[in-house]
Amino acid sequence: MTQQLDTSLEVYCQFLNSIPDAALLADPTGQIVCSNNSAIHLFGSSEGRLWARNIQEMIPEPAKAAHQELMGNYWVNPVARPMDNRTQLEALTKEGIPVPVSVMLNQLDLQDGRYVLAICRDVSLAQNQQKHLRAALDREHSLAMTDSLTGASNLRHFKELVSNEIERCGRHGRVFSLAYFDIDNFKLLNDSSGHAAGDQLLRRIVEIAKGRLRKTDVIARIGGDEFAVLLPETDAADLGSPVTHLLVEINQEMDKNEWPVTLSCGVVTYRTPPKSADDAIEAADHLMYQVKAGGKNGEQQTVFE
Numbered sequence: 001m002t003q004q005l006d007t008s009l010e011v012y013c014q015f016l017n018s019i020p021d022a023a024l025l026a027d028p029t030g031q032i033v034c035s036n037n038s039a040i041h042l043f044g045s046s047e048g049r050l051w052a053r054n055i056q057e058m059i060p061e062p063a064k065a066a067h068q069e070l071m072g073n074y075w076v077n078p079v080a081r082p083m084d085n086r087t088q089l090e091a092l093t094k095e096g097i098p099v100p101v102s103v104m105l106n107q108l109d110l111q112d113g114r115y116v117l118a119i120c121r122d123v124s125l126a127q128n129q130q131k132h133l134r135a136a137l138d139r140e141h142s143l144a145m146t147d148s149l150t151g152a153s154n155l156r157h158f159k160e161l162v163s164n165e166i167e168r169c170g171r172h173g174r175v176f177s178l179a180y181f182d183i184d185n186f187k188l189l190n191d192s193s194g195h196a197a198g199d200q201l202l203r204r205i206v207e208i209a210k211g212r213l214r215k216t217d218v219i220a221r222i223g224g225d226e227f228a229v230l231l232p233e234t235d236a237a238d239l240g241s242p243v244t245h246l247l248v249e250i251n252q253e254m255d256k257n258e259w260p261v262t263l264s265c266g267v268v269t270y271r272t273p274p275k276s277a278d279d280a281i282e283a284a285d286h287l288m289y290q291v292k293a294g295g296k297n298g299e300q301q302t303v304f305e
Helices: 009-016 037-043 061-076 124-145 155-172 186-193 195-212 240-256 277-293
Strands: 022-026 032-035 089-092 098-110 113-122 176-184 218-221 226-232 262-270 298-304
Touching (some): 009 098, 032 037, 037 113, 098 124, 155 277, 176 240, 176 277, 195 218, 226 240, 226 277, 240 262, 262 277
Antiparallel strands (some): 022 113, 089 098, 176 262
16 A cells, blocks of 8 residues: 655655665665665665665665566555565675665655655674574583583483483383493593593593494483493393493503503393483492492493393
8 A cells, every 4th residue: 555645755855864774765667766874874886875776786686587576566566564574685785795684665655756665674683693692502502411521411411311211211112221331540540641631531432432322322421530321222132232342442542542541331221111310320320330349340231121
């Protein structure tokens, strides 16, 4: 619907400068008859003006034909289009850079003739802010689930994953296993070679685990030198490959670097679900300490039917 205003083009053009967004007034051919300072700042030519330019000049080449059709359709059906409901378009800045803009359209009947008012808002800054905000939130979310030193899951996140697996085990009769291992004589390494060497060892263990384990398996750093691995859909008969091979590869890396440490590991398999994630982790932890009490550097398994 065309809005009728009892005012001249000259007076209305003066009014446009009170609008903070870029505002353009164009005739049916798309020629700009006036613009405000915000529009000149965003779209203006090197001469610093927009008068007598065509709106099509501000549209990137790939979108010119579609925009021309939209303009033609709008003159036929001049329904006011609020900015919030308008599909975002791309427009060229005065530097020739495409930017996303939201556009409000309205057709006006002034004393001097019929025109279309286009109010354009550069939303690139808002989009960049949203992008950075999403990235920051993603980082915070990742930090909340990840051990900062090694990149493994932290205890809190690991418990959530184990709880989910327990629920799946109970609902669908699935089996899962959980391994818990500790680095024997880790303090000796820190004392003899320094904490940097200890940190290197911890990170290397996680790197090896992520390369060896399946994508569905999860390694977590539970404490200073203690790790746990969740192995969904893994029964006791299947444990030899993922867990034993992982321990062998880690021990080989320790020998290669002449780190005077070994691993003690406890592994539990649940064919019926445990009461809680804490119970599952504690059961594997208990087996690990039995290995330590028996001389360290070994693996012990049990199955809960």
